[in-house]
Amino acid sequence: MKRINYDKLLMIPGPTMVSSEVLNTMAYPIIGHRTKEFGALLEDTVEKMKKVFITKGDVYIITGSGTAVMDMAIANTVNKGDKVLTICNGNFGERFSKIVEVYKGEVIKLEYSWGKGARPEDVKRILEENPDIKAVTVVHNETSTGVRNPIKDIGKIVKDYDALYIVDTISSLGGDYVDVDGFHIDICIAGSQKCLGAPPGISAISISEKAWDVINSTESKSFYLDIKAYRDRFESKKESPYTPAVSLIYALNKALDRVLEEGLENRVKRHERMARATVTGLEAMGIELFAEEWARSITVTSAIYPHGIEDKEFRKILSNKYNVVIAGGQGQVSGKIFRIGHMGEVKEIHILGTLAAIEMAFKELGYNTSGGVDAAKEILER
Amino acid sequence: MKRINYDKLLMIPGPTMVSSEVLNTMAYPIIGHRTKEFGALLEDTVEKMKKVFITKGDVYIITGSGTAVMDMAIANTVNKGDKVLTICNGNFGERFSKIVEVYKGEVIKLEYSWGKGARPEDVKRILEENPDIKAVTVVHNETSTGVRNPIKDIGKIVKDYDALYIVDTISSLGGDYVDVDGFHIDICIAGSQKCLGAPPGISAISISEKAWDVINSTESKSFYLDIKAYRDRFESKKESPYTPAVSLIYALNKALDRVLEEGLENRVKRHERMARATVTGLEAMGIELFAEEWARSITVTSAIYPHGIEDKEFRKILSNKYNVVIAGGQGQVSGKIFRIGHMGEVKEIHILGTLAAIEMAFKELGYNTSGGVDAAKEILER
Numbered sequence: 003m004k005r006i007n008y009d010k011l012l013m014i015p016g017p018t019m020v021s022s023e024v025l026n027t028m029a030y031p032i033i034g035h036r037t038k039e040f041g042a043l044l045e046d047t048v049e050k051m052k053k054v055f056i057t058k059g060d061v062y063i064i065t066g067s068g069t070a071v072m073d074m075a076i077a078n079t080v081n082k083g084d085k086v087l088t089i090c091n092g093n094f095g096e097r098f099s100k101i102v103e104v105y106k107g108e109v110i111k112l113e114y115s116w117g118k119g120a121r122p123e124d125v126k127r128i129l130e131e132n133p134d135i136k137a138v139t140v141v142h143n144e145t146s147t148g149v150r151n152p153i154k155d156i157g158k159i160v161k162d163y164d165a166l167y168i169v170d171t172i173s174s175l176g177g178d179y180v181d182v183d184g185f186h187i188d189i190c191i192a193g194s195q196k197c198l199g200a201p202p203g204i205s206a207i208s209i210s211e212k213a214w215d216v217i218n219s220t221e222s223k224s225f226y227l228d229i230k231a232y233r234d235r236f237e238s239k240k241e242s243p244y245t246p247a248v249s250l251i252y253a254l255n256k257a258l259d260r261v262l263e264e265g266l267e268n269r270v271k272r273h274e275r276m277a278r279a280t281v282t283g284l285e286a287m288g289i290e291l292f293a294e295e296w297a298r299s300i301t302v303t304s305a306i307y308p309h310g311i312e313d314k315e316f317r318k319i320l321s322n323k324y325n326v327v328i329a330g331g332q333g334q335v336s337g338k339i340f341r342i343g344h345m346g347e348v349k350e351i352h353i354l355g356t357l358a359a360i361e362m363a364f365k366e367l368g369y370n371t372s373g374g375v376d377a378a379k380e381i382l383e384r
Numbered sequence: 385m386k387r388i389n390y391d392k393l394l395m396i397p398g399p400t401m402v403s404s405e406v407l408n409t410m411a412y413p414i415i416g417h418r419t420k421e422f423g424a425l426l427e428d429t430v431e432k433m434k435k436v437f438i439t440k441g442d443v444y445i446i447t448g449s450g451t452a453v454m455d456m457a458i459a460n461t462v463n464k465g466d467k468v469l470t471i472c473n474g475n476f477g478e479r480f481s482k483i484v485e486v487y488k489g490e491v492i493k494l495e496y497s498w499g500k501g502a503r504p505e506d507v508k509r510i511l512e513e514n515p516d517i518k519a520v521t522v523v524h525n526e527t528s529t530g531v532r533n534p535i536k537d538i539g540k541i542v543k544d545y546d547a548l549y550i551v552d553t554i555s556s557l558g559g560d561y562v563d564v565d566g567f568h569i570d571i572c573i574a575g576s577q578k579c580l581g582a583p584p585g586i587s588a589i590s591i592s593e594k595a596w597d598v599i600n601s602t603e604s605k606s607f608y609l610d611i612k613a614y615r616d617r618f619e620s621k622k623e624s625p626y627t628p629a630v631s632l633i634y635a636l637n638k639a640l641d642r643v644l645e646e647g648l649e650n651r652v653k654r655h656e657r658m659a660r661a662t663v664t665g666l667e668a669m670g671i672e673l674f675a676e677e678w679a680r681s682i683t684v685t686s687a688i689y690p691h692g693i694e695d696k697e698f699r700k701i702l703s704n705k706y707n708v709v710i711a712g713g714q715g716q717v718s719g720k721i722f723r724i725g726h727m728g729e730v731k732e733i734h735i736l737g738t739l740a741a742i743e744m745a746f747k748e749l750g751y752n753t754s755g756g757v758d759a760a761k762e763i764l765e766r
Contacts, residue, residue, distance in 0.1 A: 003428045006421050008413045017414045017630060028410035028631055031390045032399045032583055034709045039388050046385045065585050066448045066608065067626040073608040101607045195627060201414055203447050203585055203629025224606055225483045226448065226455040244449040245577060247585025247629065248399060249410055327416045 010325040013356050015145045015302035015343035016173055017195035017202040020253070021260065024200060027252040035248055041240035047251055048236075050258035051206050054175060054198070054266065055190055057182035060209045062232040063254070065247045068172040068193035071205040073101050074227040075139075075168050075189045078217045082106040084136040087128055087165070089120045089151065092144035093332045094170060102139075105223045110135065116147045116335055117304070119297025122155040129163045136216070137166040143174035145196075146332045148293040148304030148341060150178065154185045161186035166213055172196055172205075176261050177273040177301040177345050188213040194250065197273065197301055199346035200257035204250045209233075273300045276344040276353055279378040283357040286377035287364070292339045301345045304331075306338060308369045313337045316363055324359035350382050392707040395738050397527045397684035397725035398555055399577035399584040402635070403642065406582060409634040417630055423622035429633055430618075432640035433588050436557060436580070436648065437572055439564035442591045444614040445636070447629045450554040450575035453587040455483050456609040457521075457550050457571045460599045464488040466518040469510055469547070471502045471533065474526035475714045476552060484521075487605045492517065498529045498717055499686075501679025504537040511545045518598070519548040525556035527578075528714045530675040530686030530723060532560065536567045543568035548595055554578060554587075558643050559655040559683040559727050570595040576632065579655065579683055581728035582639035586632045591615075655682045658726040658735055661760040665739040668759035669746070674721045683727045686713075688720060690751045695719045698745055706741035732764050 012019045033040055044063070051061045064071055076098070080086055084107045088099040091114040099109045110132060112124055120140060129135060138160050142153045153169050160167040166188040171180045175190075177197025182190045188210040195202035209217065209229065222228035231243040261269060277300040281291060284305050292304035307313065313330045317340070320326045331339040342356060357374045364371055394401045415422050426445070433443045446453055458480070462468055466489045470481040473496035481491045492514060494506055502522060511517055520542050524535045535551050542549040548570040553562045557572075559579025564572045570592040577584035591599065591611065604610035613625040643651060659682040663673060666687050674686035689695065695712045699722070702708045713721040724738060739756045746753055 003424055004421070006412075006415060006425065008415060010415070012414060012416060014416050014418075017417060017627060020414050022411075025411045025413065025631075028583075029404075029407045030388075031407065032394060032402050032577070033388060033390060033392070034394060034396050034711075035399060035584070036396070036711070037703070037709065039386070042385055043388065066452065067628070069626040070448065070608045073606070077606075104604070104607045104610075193627070195414070201410075201629070201631045202417070202627045203632055222486070224455070224459075224609075225486045226452045227606075227608065228486075244451040245399060245575070245584045246449070247583070247632065249407075249583045249631070249635075250585055250629065253631075321419070327419065329416075329418070 010321060010327050011352055011355060012327050013342050013352065014327055014329040015196070015341055016193065016345060018199060018343060018346040020199055020201050021347050023260070024253050024257045027256045028201070028249040030252055032248050035245055036241060040248070043251060043255060044242065045240045047255045047258065050255065050262060054258060054261055055180065055182040055208045056184060057208050059182065059211070060233065062207050062229065062236065063251065064205050064207065064232070065203065066205055067202065068191065068205050069097065070227060071191045071207045072097060072170060073224065074207060074229055075191060076101045076105055077224040077227050078222050078229045079137055079166060079213065079220055080105050080107040081220060083108060085110055085132055085134055087112060087125070087135050087138045089125065089138070089140040091118055091120055091147065091149055092116055092141065093146035094141045094144060098139040117149060117292045118294055119149050120151045120156065122152060122159050125156050126159045129159065129165065133163070135163070135165045137168050139168045141170040142180065143171070143178060143299050143301055145173040145302055148299045148302050149297045150299040151297065157185040157187060166216055173301055173345065176269060179270055182208050194254050197345045198257050198261060200254045201250060203247050204254060273344065276348050277303060279353045279381040280342055280344055282381050283374035283378035287361065287371040287374040302341055302343050304339050304341045307340060308364070311364065311367050311369055313340065316340070316367060319363040319366055320359055324362065326356050326359045328356065354378060392703065392709050393734055393737060394709050395724050395734065396709055396711040397578070397723055398575065398727060400581060400725060400728040402581055402583050403729050405642070406635050406639045409638045410583070410631040412634055414630050417627055418623060422630070425633060425637060426624065427622045429637045429640065432637065432644060436640060436643055437562065437564040437590045438566060439590050441564065441593070442615065444589050444611065444618060445633065446587050446589065446614070447585065448587055449584065450573065450587050451479065452609060453573045453589045454479060454552060455606065456589060456611055457573060458483045458487055459606040459609050460604050460611045461519055461548060461595065461602055462487050462489040463602060465490060467492055467514055467516055469494060469507070469517050469520045471507070471520070471522040473500055473502060473529065473531055474498055474523065475528035476523045476526055480521040499531060499674050500676055501531050502533045502538065504534060504541050507538050508541045511541065511547065515545070517545070517547045519550050521550045523552040524562065525553070525560060525681050525683055527555040527684055530681045530684050531679045532681040533679065539567035539569060548598055555683055555727065558651060561652055564590050576636050579727045580639050580643060582636045583632060585629050586636060655726065658730050659685060661735045661763040662724055662726055664763050665756035665760035669743065669753040669756040684723055684725045686721050686723045689722060690746070693746065693749050693751055695722065698749060701745040701748055702741055706744065708738050708741045710738065736760055
């Protein structure tokens with residue numbers, strides 16, 4: 003196997019760069035997962051997660067990717083034939099539809115073109131037409147398109163119906179405004195590896211009282227992802243039912259310390275600033291952004307390739323020559339857009355370096371542009 | 385939160401102590417999981433896992449605990465009403481029954497008292513009586529009881545029937561003889577955190593051609609654990625369908641290097657030697673072993689508490705005073721037995737230190753014994 007270059011700038015929308023302080027915790031020896039020490043660590047991590055979610059509800063940490071907790075949310079609430087409204091304007095919104103289908107729920111899709119944001123009034127209309135909808139799913143930050151959906155405003159609507167409000171904040175929590183209780187979110191889903199600045203492999207889920215009422219009367223469709231097993235074991239012993247990823251809990255705990263020390267408000271402002279610099283820089287290069295302006299993500303920026311720039315070639319130059327890794331498009335926009343993640347630990351130098359490398363790669367491929375770095379500097383000097 | 389003592393001797397049957405060489409890989413920065421570099425790393429890790437499983441079949445690495453892949457094995461092969469023979473002589477054998485029940489399969493239990501090994505002739509009898517059994521599940525090494533089930537001999541029987549042979553080698557692979565193809569195993573399950581000497585949080589699964597025939601004609605009951613998604617993404621791009629635990633893949637890859645460098649045969653012999661020293665030491669102390677002799681595990685030793693020794697008190701002294709962490713009993717033998725894991729990185733000093741600490745803790749609790757360490761030394765001097 004070729005030697006791995008670990009030191010490229012990781013500007014994809016997750017997993018993101020992890021601070022040395024957090025990485026180094028994983029070099030600590032493994033402790034027993036059925037000891038009081040581990041119980042105290044897990045409880046402490048859960049308490050910190052509650053502060054980041056801003057919830058008085060229950061929170062659990064699951065060993066698995068973000069998709070595991072998306073699955074968990076549905077597997078524990080949806081029965082065969084139950085109607086679920088899935089808001090779809092990207093790959094991850096669609097994923098909820100697919101999960102509901104596995105559990106034989108009836109999917110009612112509210113679809114938008116990729117790049118467009120979801121409209122709360124559309125959600126209201128469908129809920130009015132279908133008062134028996136059991137759950138509404140929405141992805142806060144559509145990593146696949148760079149769109150931010152208005153979860154606060156959608157929450158104001160869903161709270162007046164019986165439906166559970168299930169929100170995926172995998173690529174926003176810790177980088178954008180999320181307030182689980184304030185936004186009336188019943189089940190909130192988070193990943194470790196995005197704005198929280200921890201390594202990938204574990205995920206978190208919050209459960210409201212309204213959600214517990216449904217879960218308690220629903221047979222879990224999954225064994226590994228049966229939320230009741232996590233609740234029972236945590237309540238009785240502060241443990242997880244199955245062996246957890248101990249090293250990743252060390253890392254998440256430390257990453258949450260960093261999030262809380264910076265402060266949620268400051269952190270969101272930093273993400274907004276990085277997004278503004280990125281957007282301004284790209285626009286100064288004459289690049290068209292993909293997401294419509296009112297619904298633009300502050301943790302990932304998506305942009306349309308100028309005519310003649312081939313995605314793979316461009317990203318190869320960026321990665322191999324300039325050591326910057328960004329993402330291409332997924333699904334229907336594959337080859338058409340590129341995405342820059344500015345999540346978690348991302349700071350000024352990373353944005354400036356990335357914009358400069360993009361200018362150089364564009365030039366090499368015949369699209370001669372400049373001014374992106376200067377425009378971004380103006381934003382960052384303020 | 386109280387400061388964690390990371391440096392206790394971890395003598396539980398998993399997670400186990402991880403070498404510094406492996407731990408330190410997790411301090412490396414995160415790389416993108418959709419890059420060629422990560423693809424090469426994942427493929428290399430899979431190839432090494434195949435060598436350890438001894439299989440020409442397919443192998444996938446899943447982010448999740450061992451239970452996730454136990455679930456995966458059933459969720460992708462068992463339909464409502466399908467008969468599954470579950471061999472149960474401990475907690476983990478029972479777990480397969482519970483998983484089959486979640487997916488509405490019909491469980492046919494072959495039960496033995498805890499501490500007893502499974503008898504191949506019983507498996508043959510039940511398969512003769514129920515030719516429509518779709519799968520047979522067995523746990524190679526019942527971590528909960530210290531019993532090793534004869535998976536080679538059971539495999540010789542199951543291979544002549546239509547049933548799939550599903551074997552959990554979570555706490556044996558890399559420490560005891562496992563030969564997936566040679567033992568006719570259709571689906572083999574492994575965890576990172578036991579005899580392989582890697583940290584917990586990821587698991588592996590092997591799939592035979594016979595298993596693929598069933599999986600291809602079975603609708604997965606899970607989204608996150610749909611094995612076809614893992615196959616399709618790995619075949620097309622050497623990726624996992626959902627974000628993997630990148631740091632844990634670094635660690636597993638390095639741990640597998642250590643396993644293959646030591647050699648599977650040598651490694652099993654070392655585990656046998658550590659088991660013999662442990663067993664001999666305990667017997668010299670007058671302690672009765674829990675597992676019947678012919679079916680005794682070589683990766684975990686279970687023993688019955690002498691009269692008057694209280695489990696929690698005993699293990700508290702061991703942990704707090706002597707920095708040795710061992711396990712108590714689970715379920716029906718909780719408080720009655722203790723378990724010493726000798727898996728993965730365990731060497732002479734760990735066994736000797738543990739036995740000495742046990743003698744001291746016993747003495748403190750009024751059971752005055754000695755000679756355990758001396759007896760173990762005699763074994764280890766050979």
